[in-house]
Amino acid sequence: MSPVAETQLWICELCGYVYDPAEGDADGGVKPGMAFEDIPDGWSCPVCGASKDDFSPQDDA
Numbered sequence: 553m554s555p556v557a558e559t560q561l562w563i564c565e566l567c568g569y570v571y572d573p574a575e576g577d578a579d580g581g582v583k584p585g586m587a588f589e590d591i592p593d594g595w596s597c598p599v600c601g602a603s604k605d606d607f608s609p610q611d612d613a
Contacts, residue, residue, distance in 0.1 A: 561610040562588045567600040570610060 562571040571577065571591075576584040580598050582591055588607065596603055 560588065562607040563610040564597045564600065564602050565606050565608055566602045567597065569597050569599040571607065 559573060561573075563569070564571075571588055573587055574584060576582040576586055577595070577598055580595055582595060588604075591604065593604060597606070
């Protein structure tokens with residue numbers, strides 16, 4: 553796992569929720585420090601319920 557993967561933010565294209573690996577998603581069973589790629593496929597957006605396929609890497613710009 554690269555440091556980039558551990559710090560890359562991912563944004564839900566449907567509602568704008570940002571997954572931050574440093575925070576994880578405690579309610580969704582995702583521990584802090586887990587890269588987005590390592591989240592189980594059954595995980596969904598905690599705000600709108602979108603699937604992982606509806607997330608994209610957030611640009612730093």
